[in-house]
Amino acid sequence: MTTVSIKDVxxxxxxxxxxxxxxxxxxxxxxxxxxDRVETAIRQLGFVRHGSASTLRAGHSRTVGLSVIDIGNPFxxxxxxxxxxxxxxxxxxxxxxxxxxSPAKEERNLLVFAEQRVRGxxxxxxxxxxxxxxxxxxxxxxxxxxxxxxxxxxxxAVAVNDVAGGSLAVTHLLAGGADRIAYVSGPASIRxxxxxxxxxxxxxxxxxxxxxxxxxxxxxxxTAAAGQQAALTLLAxxxxxxxxxxxxxxxxxxxxxxxxxAGVRVPADVSLIGYDDIDFASASAVSLSxxxxxxxxxxxxxxxxxxxxxxxxxxxxxxxxxxxxxxVVRESTR
Amino acid sequence: MTTVSIKDVxxxxxxxxxxxxxxxxxxxxxxxxxxDRVETAIRQLGFVRHGSASTLRAGHSRTVGLSVIDIGNPFxxxxxxxxxxxxxxxxxxxxxxxxxxSPAKEERNLLVFAEQRVRGxxxxxxxxxxxxxxxxxxxxxxxxxxxxxxxxxxxxAVAVNDVAGGSLAVTHLLAGGADRIAYVSGPASIRxxxxxxxxxxxxxxxxxxxxxxxxxxxxxxxTAAAGQQAALTLLAxxxxxxxxxxxxxxxxxxxxxxxxxAGVRVPADVSLIGYDDIDFASASAVSLSxxxxxxxxxxxxxxxxxxxxxxxxxxxxxxxxxxxxxxVVRESTR
DNA sequence: CAGCCTGATTAAAACGTAACAATCACATCT
DNA sequence: AGATGTGATTGTTACGTTTTAATCAGGCTG
Numbered sequence: 001m002t003t004v005s006i007k008d009v010x011x012x013x014x015x016x017x018x019x020x021x022x023x024x025x026x027x028x029x030x031x032x033x034x035x036d037r038v039e040t041a042i043r044q045l046g047f048v049r050h051g052s053a054s055t056l057r058a059g060h061s062r063t064v065g066l067s068v069i070d071i072g073n074p075f076x077x078x079x080x081x082x083x084x085x086x087x088x089x090x091x092x093x094x095x096x097x098x099x100x101x102s103p104a105k106e107e108r109n110l111l112v113f114a115e116q117r118v119r120g121x122x123x124x125x126x127x128x129x130x131x132x133x134x135x136x137x138x139x140x141x142x143x144x145x146x147x148x149x150x151x152x153x154x155x156x157a158v159a160v161n162d163v164a165g166g167s168l169a170v171t172h173l174l175a176g177g178a179d180r181i182a183y184v185s186g187p188a189s190i191r192x193x194x195x196x197x198x199x200x201x202x203x204x205x206x207x208x209x210x211x212x213x214x215x216x217x218x219x220x221x222x223t224a225a226a227g228q229q230a231a232l233t234l235l236a237x238x239x240x241x242x243x244x245x246x247x248x249x250x251x252x253x254x255x256x257x258x259x260x261x262a263g264v265r266v267p268a269d270v271s272l273i274g275y276d277d278i279d280f281a282s283a284s285a286v287s288l289s290x291x292x293x294x295x296x297x298x299x300x301x302x303x304x305x306x307x308x309x310x311x312x313x314x315x316x317x318x319x320x321x322x323x324x325x326x327x328v329v330r331e332s333t334r
Numbered sequence: 335m336t337t338v339s340i341k342d343v344x345x346x347x348x349x350x351x352x353x354x355x356x357x358x359x360x361x362x363x364x365x366x367x368x369x370d371r372v373e374t375a376i377r378q379l380g381f382v383r384h385g386s387a388s389t390l391r392a393g394h395s396r397t398v399g400l401s402v403i404d405i406g407n408p409f410x411x412x413x414x415x416x417x418x419x420x421x422x423x424x425x426x427x428x429x430x431x432x433x434x435x436s437p438a439k440e441e442r443n444l445l446v447f448a449e450q451r452v453r454g455x456x457x458x459x460x461x462x463x464x465x466x467x468x469x470x471x472x473x474x475x476x477x478x479x480x481x482x483x484x485x486x487x488x489x490x491a492v493a494v495n496d497v498a499g500g501s502l503a504v505t506h507l508l509a510g511g512a513d514r515i516a517y518v519s520g521p522a523s524i525r526x527x528x529x530x531x532x533x534x535x536x537x538x539x540x541x542x543x544x545x546x547x548x549x550x551x552x553x554x555x556x557t558a559a560a561g562q563q564a565a566l567t568l569l570a571x572x573x574x575x576x577x578x579x580x581x582x583x584x585x586x587x588x589x590x591x592x593x594x595x596a597g598v599r600v601p602a603d604v605s606l607i608g609y610d611d612i613d614f615a616s617a618s619a620v621s622l623s624x625x626x627x628x629x630x631x632x633x634x635x636x637x638x639x640x641x642x643x644x645x646x647x648x649x650x651x652x653x654x655x656x657x658x659x660x661x662v663v664r665e666s667t668r
Numbered sequence: 669c670a671g672c673c674t675g676a677t678t679a680a681a682a683c684g685t686a687a688c689a690a691t692c693a694c695a696t697c698t
Numbered sequence: 699a700g701a702t703g704t705g706a707t708t709g710t711t712a713c714g715t716t717t718t719a720a721t722c723a724g725g726c727t728g
Binding site for chain 1: 337382385386387411419422427428434448449450473584
């Protein structure tokens with residue numbers, strides 16, 4: 001009800017408001033004895049700093065905006081966890097925006113971020129809006145792209161090397177004696193699917209095989225249902241591939257289910273590997289080999305770059321960080 | 335860089351700052367022609383309102399805080415999606431706090447919320463801190479409990495009826511001819527596990543059976559690994575139950591895997607049902623029957639109550655909303 | 669035509685904090 | 699003793715907006 005301000009604290013501690021502000025922001029500037037007096041006054045009154053007043057006067061806030069494409073996707077959830085953890089450690093609050101794949105919603109989120117005068121924005125852009133982001137930067141809001149290549153050199157970005165991941169997966173399949181390999185993919189518009197495909201091709205080439213041998217089966221969605229559909233398609237053909245690389249784990253789980261129901265043995269008849277290493281990959285009937293991405297680290301690293309750009313604008317060097325994925329071998333591959 | 339203020343807009347439109355504020359907040363108060371003039375000036379200058387200044391002067395913000403226990407858990411992710419959607423529709427920003435089960439972290443989040451002067455807080459409390467929440471309310475911050483019973487009558491809360499859910503599950507098992515039923519549960523400290531157990535007991539009683547017949551197996555965690563462990567424990571005993579009710583889907587998926595590996599047929603030998611209906615329930619080798627909770631709706635409803643309390647404090651009536659869960663029948667039960 | 673009402677606009681005073689220049693107390697040096 | 703320096707503290711101003719009371723321009727009534 002009655003909001004207690006810095007003045008009340010000052011009055012109780014027998015000191016000026018400016019001094020209270022100093023113990024809050026630059027404690028080393030104030031003598032030990034008065035600092036103690038002020039701090040007990042703060043505790044006694046239950047004072048908590050008015051963030052908006054602080055932001056207004058100081059010209060910058062202690063919040064960052066996080067805009068993700070789908071908060072329901074474990075990938076983004078893990079990223080968000082990394083962002084939230086580091087931001088919280090550094091005393092920043094995180095404003096969450098979920099674009100749900102809608103450019104309009106994304107734009108609305110960016111507007112909210114601008115109104116809140118966030119210090120910086122972490123975003124996995126979906127709508128094509130390089131202008132929007134430039135606008136934020138003109139307003140002094142730092143921007144870091146997450147799981148998306150930088151659009152200009154003076155910009156930070158973090159991503160995971162999907163080409164390397166595709167290569168890891170197919171190299172592993174080949175090492176297990178795979179001969180005829182198929183790639184079960186998602187929509188062609190998704191960059192990650194394309195990159196993983198290129199990586200798969202490179203692995204074949206490195207083994208002295210023709211990348212064109214790789215059978216590609218592109219599904220309209222990257223869900224378990226789509227994966228099961230893919231399995232049916234493959235089963236209807238003359239000969240089954242002896243190894244399958246799926247563009248994500250949901251597809252792989254669907255494929256797995258479809259194959260097992262048809263009596264195909266995994267991995268005896270068909271080797272199967274997914275991508276993302278979601279929690280449920282290890283919980284399926286035949287635990288799933290997969291490619292793990294350092295998702296949580298991705299979020300942390302992006303936040304680290306963002307806060308560095310905010311707090312040390314003079315020395316900050318823009319970087320494009322590329323993480324490397326890992327192979328996780330479980331039961332589904334030979 | 336150069337931040338454009340309400341004054342600049344006023345100057346360009348040939349009007350006073352107060353009028354600009356009016357077209358922003360009470361457009362009906364200003365004549366059509368001047369409104370147009372102001373609006374084009376706003377667009378022309380790319381003006382966006384300074385949220386902090388607004389909050390400072392108006393005494394309240396357009397943000398709400400959301401504190402969850404584990405952002406990695408699909409349950410909370412869905413809740414968060416519901417919260418974010420409605421808040422965004424109403425022009426509110428959501429500040430995310432992830433307590434990761436740590437009371438200290440939770441407390442820190444609440445402090446951040448207080449500093450930001452959020453309008454209200456949505457929280458699934460973990461640390462026992464009724465005092466903390468009372469403190470927020472004293473500061474004029476509304477609080478709604480999510481998936482947790484109200485601690486006092488003058489408080490809003492939303493939850494899902496776990497007793498009914500437990501009852502639904504066991505009634506379904508009994509209808510399928512189950513005789514010897516076991517309940518694979520999580521830590522006894524978790525209210526949800528207890529409530530679901532009570533529901534299971536009631537279903538037995540309603541069928542004229544003794545609730546004490548229900549075998550309970552409490553695992554230390556509610557993960558797939560714990561579920562697999564539970565399966566091993568059951569398999570080591572003289573006789574296997576002919577039906578299993580698991581306190582969540584992760585446990586159920588683990589149990590399923592353990593049983594299949596031991597050659598037990600599901601559902602022919604053992605009926606199996608989980609709880610939560612997570613996405614992966616339908617993707618397992620034998621798709622999982624489960625109890626679905628309206629998770630997204632839970633988040634939306636909680637936000638609805640919160641915003642009503644904020645925007646109509648006079649007419650607002652505190653409510654405890656209880657949602658009802660649904661039975662989802664798939665392949666794992668007879 | 670005076671008086672009054674109505675609707676539109678404005679001037680001015682806050683809101684709580686940070687920052688900077690100014691002041692002060694006091695010790696040290698010449 | 700006087701000058702100088704140092705470290706601690708304070709007074710004041712400005713941040714951008716909302717809000718209230720006051721002003722103003724017209725139209726209507728009697």
